[in-house]
Amino acid sequence: MTTMPDQSNHPKVGLFVTCLADMFRPSVAFATVKLLEAAGCQVEVPEKQTCCGQPAYNSGDRATTAEIARQTIEAFDGYEYVVGPSGSCIGMLHYYPDLFEQNDPWKIRALDLKARAFEITQFLTDIVNFDQIVAQYEGTITYHDSCSGLRQLGVKQQPRQLLSKVDNLTLNEMEEAETCCGFGGTFCVKYPDISNRMVSNKTQYISDSGADTLVGGDLGCLLNMAGKLKREGKSIQARHVVEILAGMTDTPAIGEAEYELAKAL
Amino acid sequence: MQIKSPQFKENARIALHNVELQEALGQFKHGFPVNRANAIKRLPEFDDLRDAGRDLKNHIIQNLDIYLEQFESKVIENGGHVHWCRTAEDANKTILDICKQVDAKTVTKGKSMVSEEINLNDYLEANGVQPVETDLGEYILQLRGDHPSHIIAPAIHLNVEDVSEAFHTHHKRPKTGDPQALMKEAREVLRKQFVSADVGITGANFLVAETGSTIIVTNEGNGDLTQTLPKTHIVITSIEKVVPTLEDMSLFLRLLARSATGQEFTVYNTLSSGPRRAEDQDGPENFHVVLVDNGRSEMVGTEFQEMLRCIRCSSCMNHCPVYGAVGGHSYGWVYPGPMGSVLTPKMIGIDKAAHLPNASTSCGKCEEVCPVRIPLPKMMRHWREKEFEKHLTPKAVRFGIAGWAYFAKRPALYRWLARSSAWFMQKMAGKKGRINKLPLAGGWTDWRDMPAPQGKTFMDQWQAKQKAGE
Ligand code: SF4
Numbered sequence: 001m002t003t004m005p006d007q008s009n010h011p012k013v014g015l016f017v018t019c020l021a022d023m024f025r026p027s028v029a030f031a032t033v034k035l036l037e038a039a040g041c042q043v044e045v046p047e048k049q050t051c052c053g054q055p056a057y058n059s060g061d062r063a064t065t066a067e068i069a070r071q072t073i074e075a076f077d078g079y080e081y082v083v084g085p086s087g088s089c090i091g092m093l094h095y096y097p098d099l100f101e102q103n104d105p106w107k108i109r110a111l112d113l114k115a116r117a118f119e120i121t122q123f124l125t126d127i128v129n130f131d132q133i134v135a136q137y138e139g140t141i142t143y144h145d146s147c148s149g150l151r152q153l154g155v156k157q158q159p160r161q162l163l164s165k166v167d168n169l170t171l172n173e174m175e176e177a178e179t180c181c182g183f184g185g186t187f188c189v190k191y192p193d194i195s196n197r198m199v200s201n202k203t204q205y206i207s208d209s210g211a212d213t214l215v216g217g218d219l220g221c222l223l224n225m226a227g228k229l230k231r232e233g234k235s236i237q238a239r240h241v242v243e244i245l246a247g248m249t250d251t252p253a254i255g256e257a258e259y260e261l262a263k264a265l
Numbered sequence: 266m267q268i269k270s271p272q273f274k275e276n277a278r279i280a281l282h283n284v285e286l287q288e289a290l291g292q293f294k295h296g297f298p299v300n301r302a303n304a305i306k307r308l309p310e311f312d313d314l315r316d317a318g319r320d321l322k323n324h325i326i327q328n329l330d331i332y333l334e335q336f337e338s339k340v341i342e343n344g345g346h347v348h349w350c351r352t353a354e355d356a357n358k359t360i361l362d363i364c365k366q367v368d369a370k371t372v373t374k375g376k377s378m379v380s381e382e383i384n385l386n387d388y389l390e391a392n393g394v395q396p397v398e399t400d401l402g403e404y405i406l407q408l409r410g411d412h413p414s415h416i417i418a419p420a421i422h423l424n425v426e427d428v429s430e431a432f433h434t435h436h437k438r439p440k441t442g443d444p445q446a447l448m449k450e451a452r453e454v455l456r457k458q459f460v461s462a463d464v465g466i467t468g469a470n471f472l473v474a475e476t477g478s479t480i481i482v483t484n485e486g487n488g489d490l491t492q493t494l495p496k497t498h499i500v501i502t503s504i505e506k507v508v509p510t511l512e513d514m515s516l517f518l519r520l521l522a523r524s525a526t527g528q529e530f531t532v533y534n535t536l537s538s539g540p541r542r543a544e545d546q547d548g549p550e551n552f553h554v555v556l557v558d559n560g561r562s563e564m565v566g567t568e569f570q571e572m573l574r575c576i577r578c579s580s581c582m583n584h585c586p587v588y589g590a591v592g593g594h595s596y597g598w599v600y601p602g603p604m605g606s607v608l609t610p611k612m613i614g615i616d617k618a619a620h621l622p623n624a625s626t627s628c629g630k631c632e633e634v635c636p637v638r639i640p641l642p643k644m645m646r647h648w649r650e651k652e653f654e655k656h657l658t659p660k661a662v663r664f665g666i667a668g669w670a671y672f673a674k675r676p677a678l679y680r681w682l683a684r685s686s687a688w689f690m691q692k693m694a695g696k697k698g699r700i701n702k703l704p705l706a707g708g709w710t711d712w713r714d715m716p717a718p719q720g721k722t723f724m725d726q727w728q729a730k731q732k733a734g735e
Contacts, residue, residue, distance in 0.1 A: 017724065023683045023687050023722055024687070024718045024720055027719060045727050056669075057646070059649060060646065060648065060658065061670075062650055067670075071674065105518070147629055151628075179586055184628070190624075190662075190708070192711060192712055194591060212626050227714040255698055255714055256698045258696075
């Protein structure tokens, strides 16, 4: 007797790559794909996607944001889920319905996209109940809760729950893990010295935690904190949570070179 | 107060280099926020109270005219007077007229941010009436010719030496660095003022429509003396402070004290319900309420309406990492922090206050701690939209966004841009894995390294893999 493959167990997922993963750290997007496939999803990467539109949205340019929103909505038409390795970019997708008037047909489509869009750790934990993490990490990490993921999407326990399945990994919580790192998109270049004050507080808490690795779920924040840690000459590494969960830590950490990886191993 | 909001960036830079201020701000963040968190742990229904507070405020704003008129008629019934003032000038003039009627030379004042908003002290002084602040923090600021940097802890930016210096100069007494002794000294000086003042001016935290009462909450009790000793008591406040009943008032008092200082209840909660009656032991002979609008009614029905829910608890600024970095004076006007970044543009104009709603990472902490759930980041973004619509957004930002958008709307071109940027940055980084000086990104690389891209973009790698049939 043959059975039909159960579609619901192999949901079709459109990967929202996000600009920073695309450009700075493709390994984060590959790790996301690996985790999604391990969870039984069929992953595709829609060609039509670009940026979520945050730079325009945060600068008050609603018209441009709406144009980009329409493009993103179309790009992800037909996928059961839309998943990305960033609370901030997925959070932006959740703002799309606010961009359209009540009787605009795009509003319904935006609401529909919102209902299907998830941050990766949230998706694995809350939607597909996946916890078969096969990975190990020799080290002590500390976790930074990025603002949009935490406050907009409610990502807090999910990454920690998944990280608890990683062999040999220890989590040391830092003080003020939920305080903004000062990245804030264009904020960090528009108000650089205020941003610097904020990220300096953060790197202090990170090193006080005694961890050797900083882990987080948003590349913007991670580039900011890793960049500061490096400038301060600290040896703490920074990695996106999916790299650890997917067991893909064979690439140099954020802002590090090959030889530093060799040193660390 | 001189408007310094357009110089926000310079103000902030100076604040970041002010060692004493940074020390004060560092201590401050372990005070109120910690106390608030503990107070909330002890009250499991706190979040339900916040919902109730939000809903009740929404109802009040919808029916503002009704409750204000009810309040007015009750005050009149109690023998008091209500003055409606559309602008700051109206309010200043009204208060001066009342002072002149009773031939006042000196007025004592309880803390009132609305009086800061309308610049009352300068106006009175210029017209021959001497105001004396009686809240300890405000009193210190007045001696120093300074202004509040926080809405409930006005002198948070000062340290004991600053206070000692100010007292020594003005009281002509020996210097002391002992906070208790300084407090005692202030009390002695202020006692005389309380007794000799002709008029007492206080603010109000709430106005109760059903009884025509005003209430102020303080931890020093100075408000009580300000309003009971002089013959005339003037309450200066703004129209959104009205609540329907005493019961409603107590809901907000519970939210206010916990959100502000982490107290279960503020120490002194003083209600005023009109002039002294025949059977009363004390109280003023004349009772006036000056209701200031100053742009608030214009917010009703707009995207900023929800801001009128604000009960001035200061929780948003106590938790704001930007306020925590630059302090209240950097904001350059009366109201600092997230609530100020929404209110100030309304009151002094977005052209002057544009930095305020922009100098935010939208981290959302303020909204998380606001007792009446005001979506402050959303309101700040609305100001950015207004700024953009009015073509006030700086040219560099406008061009930057337009250039970026041109690519973002064309996926193939966007791929090319990502590919070339990654390539360029990799070249810059060489073998180091990071860049310490990047052209056009000085804001970033002045303070931190820029991690280098790994290599080919994900999109290019993915497509290559698809083609290879992996
Ligand atoms: S906006 Fe909210 S948190 Fe800020 S002062 Fe007003 S009520 Fe308090």
